Amino acid sequence: MIRALYTAASGMNAQQTNVDNIANNLANASTAGYKARRTQFQDLLYQNMHQPGTAASQQTTVPTGLQLGLGTRAASNEMILTEGSFTETDNPLDLAIQGNGFFQIRLASTGQLAYTRDGEFQMDKNGNVVTANGDTLEPQITVPAGAQSITVASDGTVSYALAGQTAAQKAGQIQLAGFQNPAGLNSLGNNLYQPTDASGDPTVANPGGQEGLGTLLQGYSEQSNVSIVEEFINMIVAQRAYEANSKVVKAADDMYQQVNNLRQ
Amino acid sequence: MDPIAIAAVSGLRSRMQSLDLLANNIANTGTSGYKRDQEFYSLFSSEQAAGADGGEGATLPVVERQWTDFSQGTLQVTGNPQDVALDGKGFFMVNGPNGPLYTRNGSLQILPSGELAVAGKYPLQNQSGGPILVTSGKPIQISTDGTVQQDGNTLGQIKVVNLPGTDSLQKVSDACFQDQDPNNSPVNATGVEVQQGKIEQSNVPVAGAAMRLVEVMRQFEMLQKAIGISGDMDTKAIQEVARVG
DSSP: HHHHHHHHHHHHHHHHHHHHHHHHHTTTTSSSTTOEEEEEEEEEEEOOOOOOSBBSSSOOOOOSSSEOOOOOEEEEEEEEOOOOOOEHHHHHOOOEEEEEOOOEEETTOOOOOOSSSSBBOOOOTBBBETTTTSSSESSOOOOOTEEEEEEETOOOOEEEEETTSOOOOOEOOOOOOEEEEEOOOOEETTTTEOOOTTOOOOEEOOTSSSOOOOOEEETEEEEOOOOOOEEEEEEEHHHHHHHHHHHHHHHHHHHHHHTTTTTO | OOHHHHHHHHHHHHHHHHHHHHHHHTTTTTTTTTTOOEEEEEEEEEEEEEEEOSSSEEEEEEEEEEEEEOOOOOOEEEOOOTTTTEEEEEEEEEEEEEEEEOOOOOOOEOTTBBBBEEETTBBBTTSOOOOOOOOSSSEEOTTTTTTETTTEEEEBBEEEOSSSSSTTTEOOOOEEEEEEEEOOOEOOOOOEEEEEEEEEEEOOOOOHEEEEEEEEHHHHHHHHHHHHHHHHHHIIIIIIITTOO
């Protein structure tokens, strides 16, 4: 009896985590480079009431036994790594990756590298290409003051032209990083990811190379891959599942009450 | 104790186990690849429950075993290349801590070693029983026969099997099953398609489960009333039948 109560409570807890996750996906529906996460559920351990294979009578054995499950849990929420849609912005420092690569960002606070799919870059006062938080792109790209047009080729080569000059100058080449298991990356917030043991170490390569990290597209930014319709449907399902579990709590409680009323 | 109360109490106890199974089904409506359990009510004849006249013994309901409904759940389109669902009868064969496990949960992860795995720990088997190793971060393509390709290279074919008997399958959490019968050896499944970008939802019918919940609750209530009546009858028998004068 109490088992049913706790089983239903585990279901309610798991659905609550699910709704938390859906809320975060919806809140980030317009965050550039955001990857939606999906909650994964797993069933818990089983309690063997009747062990299969034990003797049912002198000649026969119990073929299947009775196993009572103890509920569910939200085991993980994995990143869905499909590409978001690209929108044209005409901003020369908006870059979208057509492929599986990540931009490398040097964090000013710790000096460590982090990775992002958000390609909406800006320029700081020294002419460095930086993220919205001011962390520099790695390898560092510096464009001198007075540069007229900045061009980023699909292979990551950044070039600019100075006023009055016809020949373009090369400022550097943007490199991308790839992971064996990008779903295992750790989200740091601010659209940044950090590698973990699960994701593996990054392989760094030029865009458009053999490694298949993808090519760069200038003047476009990658939207989040959150599908609003899908999230709303997930929300309805989660809410109804939560409701169903709460009904089990009510039923278990009612039945428990009946037991207590057996002796009046 | 009188037979009415004994029968009713055994009914109460088995309804509680029904509720336990039902609660687990409802809690797992969101677990992909979960297969619902249903109880088997069997009859238990006891000498204690036999009538006082030595006639036909009463039979008591008892839940001794459950059966698992292996029917296919709805295939939900997720668009995630690491989700695969089986369309048709069959199981993925994975390496568990104590021998092979069978599952229909096709939410695949890549282990740090590069192996494709389910539930974040059990490596998927290829046709010869070995792992399927992913070599880079490039997207994987899985064809309907289970062949996994990455960047034009074939990494292996996912092993999809059927078991002659499903009665000996025992649940071991993470939507995986373990075979308890060593003679029940798996055979390669035929007529089953591996669908990439889809995932199989749990096969618990929520509306049916809610109905069953009401049913169990009301039966429990009736049995409780029966015990009450039996108690009243006992009271009357003691207080009134035996009264002299």
